[in-house]
Amino acid sequence: MQIILLQDVKALGKKGQVVEVSDGYARNFILPKKLGVEANGKNMNDLKLQKANEEKVKKEQLEAAKEQAKKIEAVTVTLTMKTGEGGRSFGSISTKEIAAAAEKMGLELDKKKMVLDVPIKSLGNYTVQVKLHKDVVAKLAVKVIEG
Helix, strand or coil, X not given: CEEEECCCECCCECCCCEEECCHHHHHHHHCCCCCEEXXXXXXXXXXXXXXXXXXXXXXXXXXXXXXXXXXXXXXXXXXXXXXXXXXXXXXXXXXXXXXXXXXXXXXXXXXXXXXXXXXXXXXXXXXXXXXEECCEEEEEEEEEXXX
């Protein structure tokens, strides 16, 4: 019997896959637990429509991420840092502070999506990578000045 999986099933397949299973396994396990449905004409058509819709949503998300990347790369975030004698800094600048400063400039950024290669512990210009999508990484310019 052919089954369209509605959820991931260990050792059988992923959600949306059409798999061949024995009639007893399908009737006694897959169907009662709503892990899958029988692969008839209506359900196959529904699967095609669902996959087409998912592709459309993925494209829209990718386009939105590219648009946001353009906005991010056009902006420079300026932060202030207290320094002592000889330009030595007190502490470092975190992604949380960068996200807060970017929010004041009208950018909604998640601090968890920012990648700092090295901690920002001195004055100067830095580039912070922001992962917006699995295929889109924006570069945010950060300028640290004495405050």
